[in-house]
Every structure is written in C-alpha cells, then in structure tokens.
Amino acid sequence: MITADGWLDWADREPGPPDKVYSTVNSAIGYVPHSAVGYYGGWTSRLFSTERGPDGRYTRAAAASVHGWIAYDGRVIQHYPFTASCWASGSEYPNTHLIAFENEGGYDPVDEPLTPAQIGANVRIIRELAAWKGWPDIRRPRDAADLTAQLYEHRECNRWGSEPTACPSGRIPWAAILGELSGSAAPAPAPAPAPAARPTVRVHLETGVDVVMDVDDYAKGVLPYEMGTGWPLEALKAQAVAAKSYAIAAGAVHADTRSQVYGDLRFPDTDGAVEQVRGIYLAYRGEIVMPFYSGHCNGRTRSPSEAGWNPVADRPYLQGVVCPCGHTSYYGHGIGMCQRGAQVMAEHGQTFDEILRYYYQGTELLGLDQVPPALPAMPASALTYVVQAGDSLASIAAKFGLEWPVLFAANQGLIAEPGIVQPGWRLVVPRAPAEEGHADLYVVQPGDTLYGLARKWGASVAAIMAANNLGNETLVRVGQRLRRP
Secondary structure: OOOOOEOOOOOEOOOOOOOOOOOOOOOOOEEEEOOOOOOHHHHHHHHOOOOOOOOOOOOOOOOOOOOOEEOOOOOEOOOOOOOEOOOOOHHHHHHHHEEEEEEEEEOOOOOOOOOOOHHHHHHHHHHHHHHHHOOOOOEEEEEEEOOOOOEOOHHHHHOOOOOOOOOOOOOOHHHHHHHHOOOOOOOOOOOOOOOOOOEEEEEEOOOOOOEEHHHHHHHHHHHHOOOOOOOOHHHHHHHHHHHHHHHHHHHHEEOOOOOOOOOOOOOHHHHHHHHHOOOEEEEEEEOOOOOEOOOOOOOEEEEEOOOOOOOHHHHOOOOOEOOOOOOOOOOOOEEEHHHHHHHHHHHHHHHHHHHHHHHOOOEEEEOOOOOOOOOOOOOOOEEEEEEEOOOOHHHHHHHHOOOOOHHHHHHOOOOOOOOOOOOEEEEEEEOOOHHHOOOOEEEOOOOOHHHHHHHHHOOOOHHHHHHHOOOOOOOOOOOOOOEEE
C-alpha cells in the first residue's frame, strides 16, 4: 500500500536529489510507464548527476527524475514519493499531475516487451494509486484530445505541450495491463509473512491466464518439453535445477520459448528427478541466477556476447567451455549448459552437480553446498531488516556490506532454503565488528542520502565526500560505512 507521505511500503527506496523536482505537489491523477532504454546503472548516472551548464542549471542529461524504477524481475525501487512532481514527462502539466516510472530495458531492441514481472509491478502500482487518490476510473485516452484518462505513454504527453518522443516505442502491453486490472481499482493485498514457505513462480500460460504455482510443480511441467523422458537421471536433475533457478531468478515466466516451455505432460522419471533436487538452486555469490541453456552447442559453449547478444548480458559464470556433445550439429544459442553435453556427461558417470558446475563455472548449489555454521551470538547492535518484494538473500547482504552466508547463518531458524526469502520476513542483520565503539562511523540506512546526512550532521556534502574518499560519487548504498567529518 501507499503510505500517507506517498511511498510504496513494499518497494525499495533510493531517494533522488531533492532539487530535481518542482515545488508543486503532484496531484497524482494518472500514471505514465516510461521505457528506460537501458539499465539501472545508466539511469542512476543521470538521476544522481550533478553536471551543470555555464548558466548554472542542470544539463539536459542531468535534468531528469522519475518516481521510480521497475526492473526485469519486477523489483521496484522508488526515488521520490508520489507527492513529488518529477522532471519526467516533458512539460509542467504531466509532471505535476502524473506519476512516472522507468521500466528496465528497451535498448536493444527498442521495442523489447515488458516481462510478466514488470507487467505485474505496473498493475500493482496503478491499483494502489487508484485506491490512494480515489480515481473514478482506470482507462486509456480515447483519442489525441482526451485529457481525462488515467493511463498515458510518454509520447502521448504532447497533448500538454511536451516535446515529441518515441518513448516507450510500443513497449507497454496495455491489453495485458488492462486485462489484469479488470476494471477494478481495489489495492492489491500486501504479501503476508510466510516463514518456511515453498518458493513459487508466476507463469503466463499460452491461454493468456497467469497462475502462481510451486516452483517444483512448475519444473515438473518443464522437463518433459525441455529435455524429455528417457534421459539419464543426472542430466534430468541438472535440467531441473536449471529450470527452477531460471524461474526463481526471473520471478515470472512465459510458458513458451520466450522463457521455458511448460505444459501438461508428466513422466515418472522427470517428476522423480525434480523431487530428488527439491530445495537445490544454482547461485553465484549467494544469489540465485538465471542459467541459460541450449540443445546442442557443436562442441563449445559461448558467452552471451560471443553469441551476438548485448554484452551487458555477460556474466562470470556464463563463459564458453569445451563441450563433449561433439561437432555434429547446432541447436540454440549455445550459452550455458548444453543439454546434449549434459547427456554425455551423465552417461559417463558424472553427477548433476558436477555437470552444473562445469557449464556454470564459479557457481554454488544452494541447499547442497556446505554453509558456515550459525554465528555464536549477535551483538546488541544487530540491526533488523524487513524483506521487500524482489529481495534476495544476496541483495540484502550486499546492502549491509555482508556476505550472504553470514546473513543466512544469523537467520537459520527462519530461512528454510538458502537463497529463498519471503516479503514480510524480519531478518537479523549482524553489524560488522569494525563499527563497535567507533562513534564517528555511521552505517547508511534505508532512505539516507548524502544531502540528508549533510543536513543531519551540520556538514556539507563536499566535506562528507572528502572524509570518505568518495571522489565524484554522490550515491550512497544501504549498509555503507561513512565517517562523519
């Protein structure tokens, strides 16, 4: 839900510069989903840029702000409360009357569709805005002169004098969004705490219906199509772990080749393989990853950039390796696990974990690998953190400058499967020993900015930056240690 001061209580917060908004309070009578035409690092380089022209005003690139960001996996990061009027949609009226969010992607290709998770996040925001402000309706404009709708695209804001723009280049699937809204402006229920809950995935079926199901049940519907009955058991188990990890990392998936093929077929051997790897997921540095795979790599797998994908898709665990599948044919992109290669390895006695570690080098298997024992005791200064939608154990640990096993060990009574956390859980966050007894050290908390800390401490932003060797970096992260000047 939306708090009285205009923040989504389930979203992450990364407040933007306070001087990149109008002084006018936003009436929030509508919503504009933007295309980021890129990724979070590129967007924040503009949002937090201090670049100014000779006249002292922000440059065109730096003069940008929106209320928040929606990642591929549906994670929402809010930069400004809904009472703020951001520099988002090209002219004063839409900027002071409409709420704007950037949607990750749209760089290559520019018309890249939103993921199901992004669609779900947009729908939730729209529903909660409608309930918060009492919108009389939720609809798209009827024509170019319609000024009373609630849902616009950036390029449609020229009706209020905004400059022409191609944003978001046809990326917004209005039929799907309106279909999910179904004419109801009721707010989506907040996720309830569910300790030891089984992980689930949202699946967009070919019928157009979205269903939420247990991730192991989902994997049972994937294996018959992505590998098939009769394959060696260890290859099937490797495929099951890859399919589950892909779904968890994505958050929401299609039931076709845009994600993984899912259907009604079931076989005893494929079901049995899923059961044998229940609770096991592929991870890199503690965070469950999206392990791409293909049918046959012709003797060597490839990295995403080697396969012709955008280099931003490259990952340390997605590097090319020599494959035992043989130089006979080529099916698919050749990234990650080669299914024929996995078959050959299994036939030669290698286990599912050996197969996965070979194709995704440097990864670990959550639920199988040894994790450190629980810490003996938490210091009195230990923090607590409430898990938000889109969080992972690794992302939470990173916020506080910790390694994920330390966070897992401190919460073993709550976390049943390493890497799986549920919104609403309250985690214990150990404080680093280096902080104990150092009054001049401060741990950055959610909602902190350099500007806010400067006001709190009676210091200048420049003094804080100099005391902490921040260079030109004005963005701080939760858990970062700062020395007070």
